[in-house]
Amino acid sequence: MSTLAELCVIESGAVEAHSLDDYESEKPRWCKGCGDHGVLASLQRVLRKNNLEPENVVSVSGIGCSSRLPHYLNTYGFHGIHGRALPIATGVRLSRPELPVVVIMGDGDCFSIGGNHWLHAIRYNINAVVLVLDNEVYALTKMQVSPTTPDGWKTKTTPRGTYLQPMNPLSIVMGMTNVSFLAQTATWLPAHLDETIEKAWDHHGLSFVRILQRCPVFMPKAFGDGGLNFPVVFLEHEDGIPVHPLLLKRGETQAHNHCDINEAQRVAVNVDPAPMGLLYQDPDVPAYEEIRWNRQDRPDHQTFIQRLDAALDRYTVS
């Protein structure tokens, strides 16, 4: 006979199971063929898998094509301003650590205008899933160069070709103190994307995921025609992102210990072939909001007033 506890779990599981519809909101208005659709679906699947109540999830974004995602996800959402999703998310986590938070940004959003927040968010290590949908171009503003646009590519602000080598966000993340999770995936590898987002969701701390995706309108040739001719290497480890046999035709595998920060840093500086999978994970880095909550006292009302009186005593002269 089942114990009461087991029964309750079964019961509540049966009652609270959600369908994907429960996480669907407005019909997405992204362009046809845009990788954002895939990320949205993947995110909805992970919410269902974790059986989360839509009202207990907060999605936060900045500005850009990908930042429309909260409009299409049936949770609480905050569609903020360009580059500033991470401070808003930090505020949510600091004040309501019981609410899971997912942050969606684009490459210009996170790596350029929001660069300072990006660096510091990794160091704060708030417990949140942070997805950067990197299409290597400013698309919503119709094709300007982004920090990750490949060298020499033509955009409307670099009509004769870009001047600089693209930024490598992975090596930057791996250079930050308190980094606790770094993974890279691509929207043309849907199973890998699903597994990566799931892994990120399960991580305690800031899970930083860079998702490569082609912009079909402004950068259709990016990533070797959307992944067809894009050199990748799959990082393999028994606790890493599983590499499905079908993926092997896209690239080779490489054994990688994501618990070793030095190894992760070495892998992060390589861009050709692009490392795909879990680069680094350390589940023991404390989350900022937990550090702060653990140090905070929550006095009852009477104690609150006594303490306020005592604080005034310090300044009392008569």
Place this chain on the structure above:
Amino acid sequence: MSRPRLVRLPEHIVEIVSDAGEGAQKAAIAFAQLCAKAGNGLWTVEIIPSEIQPPPHTTASASGNRIRLAERSRVTNAGNLANVVLAFNEMALLSRLEAGSLADDVLVLIDDQWATHDNEQYRLSYRDVLDRFRSRGATIVEIPMEHETLRHIEEAERGKNMFAVGLLCALYSKDLNVLQGVIRGIFETKTREVIEAAVKLAGAGYQYGVTHLEQRFEVQAFPTDVSKVAMNGNTALALGAVSAGFELCSMYPITPATSASHALSEIFEDFGGFVHQAEDEIAAIGVAIGASYAGKTALTITSGPGMALKTEFQGLAVMTETPLVIIDVQRGGPSTGLPTKIEQSDLLHAIYGAPGDAPKVVMAPSTIEECFYILSVARKIAEEFRMLVIVLSDANLATGQQVFDRPDVSDTPRRPPLDLSPAPPGALPYDWDPTTGLSQRLIPGQPDGMGVTTTLNHDRDGKACYDAERNQRGHTMRSRKLAALQKTLNAPSVHGAPEGDLLLVGWGSTRGAIEEAVDMARDQGLSVSSLNMQFLSPLPPGLHEIFAGFSQIITVELNYSDDWEDPLITKDNRRYGQLAWMLRAATLLDIDCYAKVPGRPYMPVELFDEIKRLLGDQQGIESPAKTLLATGE
């Protein structure tokens, strides 16, 4: 020596200045506490160098305090020219002359070690500066401060300030025992040895004063049963934030606002709060907005340059109707400007400084006491109206100290838990009341309230929309809240008679000086009154009626205006003070302004002279100031 002359005074102003790091600030704090404990009313102003370690023995290095102490228990401003200055060297002394702070007949107490110092340059400059003071009519009393201090400790700079405060204790006929108690309190965390040395030096200074000073003062104090506190405006804001129930303060360091966050950081965790020092000013407001969106009560504290960086997020708070309080402790601008000094130049920026039409509430405390209470009001408005409330304090309130009635916090309201009950069927995130624009806020965690909070234009359902009708409606609803708030406000009350020849209108910390000047002028029969505006956006009701009672109206503000006498300035191009600019637009009255940027508070006497000038120099009216603003010659 003959018995010292004792002069009884209703009030006096004393300044204590040393090189930065020599401890004049601490001496002044001890002296101020001594006076406050005795029951004197007081107002203090910090004299702060702009650098941490400026070159010593220069005017740039002067650091210390101005203390205005009075018989009456309530002092509302820093007063006029100082009567006494205690200086550790002649350059610190000179800096106060250059600042225009000292009366011609000021009593100077100065360390005499420079008269015989090894450095010839010091000897010469000491003699020159003192000669200059003597020729202006000052009385100089040279005190062997260094020499006397060295009789008790080995390093004079580690105790001269305590000798100095003992000296002042004697000069003002205060009780040495009380002073020594104050010193023990100030050095509470230090070693026993340090405390005892400080106490002994204060005693030595006192004995020296009692024995050698030919003239001593008494500003009588009348102790009352009412408990009093003495603190600066930034501390009052910090304690006020706790008392108002704030739960998160997200900030980035900036002078002169930061000490409010220091005071809050010391205690906030004991009250279930956080101070989060963000990576920059932008993140600081972003974190506060995120916390508020999630249902907590949040504020951010900054100064002018930080306000500029926060403007995009301010627009976000307005557009998303996320409650938020911003404290702007104003300093001199533009750009880095005068970081440690007072100005009231952020008014128009606070009201209009965000892209697009972004209606906000803007309020200004006028005393340090009000700094304590204003955040409860600000919080209530922010939450009830789902608005951004900006509180404009300034460097004068921030670092000055005032004695005021101890706030009674016993009936501080209980902080209710978050209401996470399911949203009512059909609940919309912006269910605007068509008359007031008010709507109920939905908080993450509330079942059935899911939706996206967007910074794009949106309608009642919160969904982005781009058409003319719904864009107009969004704007109207956000603006309507200001009108709805305005309907709940009382008309401000006029200080003085409700009708007359002249009305001075001010806002913020100039209030004390303005009212004192008005009282001086009314005592001499001049028909002048004043008005202080706590609400600047929305403007309070009743202004037209009040203004109708006066034949002339000017604003008094610490911000820039062109002078009528300046080259090229005409009525077509003259730039007015910021409140004047607003009031002219709001009332269509020809309201003038007295708006300058001296980097220090106005003195009542200079405002009195302005009143006198405006009302025409009537016979028999004398300015109480022989010298108005000495300007360093």
